[in-house]
Amino acid sequence: TTLMYTSPLFIALILWLWYGQSRNRLEQFAIAIGFSGVIAVLQPVFYGNQLQTALIGLSAGAVSAVAYMQLKSLGQAREPEWRTVLYFAGTATVTSLVYIIGFGEFEVFKAPDTDWTLLWLVALGFFGGAGNLALTRSFGSGSTWLSAALQYCTILVSTFFGIVVLGDIPTSTTWLGVLLIIACGAMSSYATHQRKLVGE
Numbered sequence: 001t002t003l004m005y006t007s008p009l010f011i012a013l014i015l016w017l018w019y020g021q022s023r024n025r026l027e028q029f030a031i032a033i034g035f036s037g038v039i040a041v042l043q044p045v046f047y048g049n050q051l052q053t054a055l056i057g058l059s060a061g062a063v064s065a066v067a068y069m070q071l072k073s074l075g076q077a078r079e080p081e082w083r084t085v086l087y088f089a090g091t092a093t094v095t096s097l098v099y100i101i102g103f104g105e106f107e108v109f110k111a112p113d114t115d116w117t118l119l120w121l122v123a124l125g126f127f128g129g130a131g132n133l134a135l136t137r138s139f140g141s142g143s144t145w146l147s148a149a150l151q152y153c154t155i156l157v158s159t160f161f162g163i164v165v166l167g168d169i170p171t172s173t174t175w176l177g178v179l180l181i182i183a184c185g186a187m188s189s190y191a192t193h194q195r196k197l198v199g200e
Contacts, residue, residue, distance in 0.1 A: 002044040003057030005155070008148035009035060010065030015144060026191045027145045034152040034184030040177025041155050041170075068139050068148070075140020084140075085132045149188035152181045 008031050074084055138147040159178060162168035170178070 001057075002038060002042045003054060004060045004064065005035065005038045005152065006058060006061035007064040007068065008151055010062045011068055011144060011148040014065060014069055026187055027149070030149050030184045030187035030191065031145075033180050033187070034149055037177040037180030037184060038152055038155055040180060041159060041174050042177075043173060068144070071136055071139035072144050075136075079140070081133050081136040081140060084136050085129065088132065089129070143192045146188045146192045149184050152184055156181055 012028060012031050071084065135147075138150075156178060159170060159174065163170065
């Protein structure tokens with residue numbers, strides 16, 4: 001999970017190498033601070049036999065960064081967000097179906113055991129779709145640097161969910177990570193605002 005959150009670091013690298021956008025030091029520092037916060041919250045531990053798995057996680061972060069940059073390109077081409085999300089959902093559904101059939105995990109559809117299960121599935125679809133629309137709009141028409149930095153805020157939501165629903169009391173290291181992520185968002189927002197003021 002931690003390595004998948006390297007996508008903002010890869011986005012910064014792509015913007016710098018491909019597009020020549022180094023931006024200012026504050027934005028670069030903010031993304032580094034945010035990733036430090038993610039590490040403090042998740043506190044990952046790697047063992048020697050997990051190198052292959054770690055590389056897969058790192059690759060996922062890099063591929064996600066490329067996908068987010070594609071969202072930026074689609075936004076600049078005035079592609080509607082709903083169409084991008086629709087194609088993404090369709091592609092993800094088909095490839096997932098191929099995967100579960102290929103690995104023999106396909107089962108005939110069963111009706112949910114309870115009404116609550118159905119309600120959770122509907123809520124998952126609704127909020128997942130809304131989140132994808134917001135993400136697509138953010139990268140398509142907003143600041144790529146700010147959108148990348150604010151991705152770390154999903155960790156804050158997960159931490160809050162853990163406290164309220166699961167009764168997970170964070171350690172002092174986790175609280176430090178939360179503060180670093182908040183600082184990342186604040187610094188990125190400030191840097192983006194300042195750049196707009198000077199007309200960059």
